[in-house]
Amino acid sequence: MKEYNNVPQLNSENNSYRKTSKIYPFNKRIIDIIGSTIGIIFLFWLFLIIAIIIKMEDPKGPVIFKQKRIGKHGSEFNMYKFRSMVTNAEELLKNLKSESDVTGAMFKMKHDPRVTRIGKFIRKTSIDELPQLWNVLVGNMSLVGPRPPLEKEVMEYSEYDKTRLKVKPGCTGLWQISGRSNIGFKEMVELDLKYINERNTLLDIKIIFRTIKVIFLSEGAY
Structure with a gap:
């Protein structure tokens, strides 16, 4: 585990840290297990199609991209995604950092030349x-929570x-x-x-359904 676990309490006037109800973590985990299981089972056909197309476009690269991310209290874990970039994407990043479309400790580029054709779609x-x-x-x-950052x-x-x-x-x-990629x-x-500060079971459910709408409309993604 990396040394990121010295996480302070919220001290902003608008974000004073508030503890959740005792039942909330249990409800959240149940929703995560049920939701992820249903998703994996019912979307398995899509997984296969996307895997085949990725391999057809770039046979040498892997289908699944594994990347180290930082989780709760600084714990490190492997996060999985379908590969949407060329195999030497990390090497090319060195020359693109100055062209990021967002500020701060995050890189986002609207017309990233490292993204493959199928990558743009997915x-x-x-x-x-x-x-x-x-x-x-x-x-x-979890299904709902902050984006897992890179080290x-x-x-x-x-x-x-x-x-x-x-x-x-x-996720x-x-x-x-x-706003997704349009947010700094x-x-x-x-x-x-x-x-x-505000998380609860009802808010998680609302975010999940709102996410489905955003995905179908492809709002703010690149």
């Missing part, structure tokens, strides 16, 4: 995120930013349904802290 529709259902099932992610992003965090590591990261959250880093942090 990123636009968020299909590339579906393998994270496995992360949810095994318990290192290099956390290295740039302020003490205030680290507060978003107080809870388990999620979706307030950030994703509020600071706004993302504030939305995550707002979620941490």
Whole structure:
């Protein structure tokens, strides 16, 4: 485990940390298990189709992209996604950092030259995120929560930013349904802290259904 577990309490006037009800963690885990299981079973056919297309476009690269992410209290885990970029994407990133379309400890580029043809489609529709259902099932992610950051992003965090590591990261959250790639880093942090302060079972369900709408309309994704 990396040394990221010195996570401070929320100290913003608008985001004073509030503990959740005792039953909430149990309800959340049940929703995660049921939701991820149903998703994996009913979308397995889509997994196969996307895997075949990825291999057809780039036979040498893997279908699933595995990446180290930072989770609750700084715990490190492998997050899974369908590969949407060329195999040497990390090497090419060095020359693209100055062209990021968002500020802060996060890289996002609207017309990223590293993205493959099938990658553009699965990123636009968020299909590339579906393998994270496995992360949810095994318990290192939740269906709803803050976006899991990269280690290099956390290295740039302020003490205030680290507060978003107080809870388990999620496949979706307030950030994703509020503009996704159109939201800057600071706004993302504030939305995550707002979620941490207000989270409850009803809010999680609302975010899940709102996410489905956002995905179908492909709002704010690239």
